[in-house]
Amino acid sequence: MIRLGVPSKGRLMDKTFQWFGKRGLTLVRTGSDREYAGRVDGADISLVLLSASEIPRELTAGHIHLGVTGSDLVRENVIGWDSQLEAVAPMGFGHADLVLAVPKAWVDVDTLDDLDAVCAQFRAGHGHRLRIATKYHRLVRDFLRAQGVADYQLVDSQGATEGTVKNGTAEAIADITSTGETLRANHLKILSDGLIHASQATLFRSRKAPWDTAAHAVMDDVRAMVA
Numbered sequence: 001m002i003r004l005g006v007p008s009k010g011r012l013m014d015k016t017f018q019w020f021g022k023r024g025l026t027l028v029r030t031g032s033d034r035e036y037a038g039r040v041d042g043a044d045i046s047l048v049l050l051s052a053s054e055i056p057r058e059l060t061a062g063h064i065h066l067g068v069t070g071s072d073l074v075r076e077n078v079i080g081w082d083s084q085l086e087a088v089a090p091m092g093f094g095h096a097d098l099v100l101a102v103p104k105a106w107v108d109v110d111t112l113d114d115l116d117a118v119c120a121q122f123r124a125g126h127g128h129r130l131r132i133a134t135k136y137h138r139l140v141r142d143f144l145r146a147q148g149v150a151d152y153q154l155v156d157s158q159g160a161t162e163g164t165v166k167n168g169t170a171e172a173i174a175d176i177t178s179t180g181e182t183l184r185a186n187h188l189k190i191l192s193d194g195l196i197h198a199s200q201a202t203l204f205r206s207r208k209a210p211w212d213t214a215a216h217a218v219m220d221d222v223r224a225m226v227a
């Protein structure tokens, strides 16, 4: 039997249930609101309710065959993700951009080149590197390396990241934005070439899970339904 991991709560849960429903796979929560139990009607699939942030790990470990989560979370948490997982279908919701943002007051800073120049000045003036607060360490490092920006340090921020600039624990941030309201409210602006990843909810397949003949057959049906 195929194991399908879906978000048990949060932003992605309801839309995930609707997305499968529209394609003829009815996901049903069972038990009380607080009980993490469910089933899939009409298919040989067992439903595993998990936090969106744990789904990349469970797919990589092969504990689930299929899983729904944000493409940002997979890229951040799975090294060489596409050798271990297959993106079966982008789902068209859960859109959010991972972006680099700096204080609006930095009127001369609009691009990564500008940021690079500020990094050099900052280090000379302050004796330590410019700090970028984020929880997306891998994605930010890879992006900045590819863009030739090196003279910075990451500081870990697991929430309220936009507040770190005001609080004086970072000079810039890299975080997810959708409406842009949190950035605006915290007097930050996105660099014009500061889009690191455009994320959306995606159905992923684990290449590591036990794919026996029966599981392959169910997967073929799923592919036909979600195509």
Ligand SMILES: Nc1ncnc2c1ncn2[C@@H]1O[C@H](COP(=O)(O)OP(=O)(O)OP(=O)(O)O)[C@@H](O)[C@H]1O
Pocket: 007, 009, 010, 011, 012, 050, 051, 052, 053, 054, 069, 070, 071, 072, 073, 094, 095, 096, 176, 177, 178, 179, 199
């Ligand atoms: N403001 C936002 N608007 C839309 N999508 C967002 C926003 N912030 C984060 N996301 C996306 O939502 C996904 C994470 O969903 P959610 O916030 O429900 O998970 P989580 O906080 O990791 O879950 P949990 O609290 O169960 O661990 C990520 O892929 C992210 O890109």
Ligand SMILES: O=P(O)(O)OC[C@H]1O[C@H](OP(=O)(O)OP(=O)(O)O)[C@H](O)[C@@H]1O
Pocket: 158, 159, 160, 161, 162, 175, 176, 177, 178, 179, 180, 181, 182, 183
């Ligand atoms: O562009 P906006 O629509 O304003 O959304 C962006 C905010 O949403 C997310 O935070 P979340 O609500 O998950 O809280 P967090 O600070 O705990 O990450 C993200 O980290 C931003 O802070």
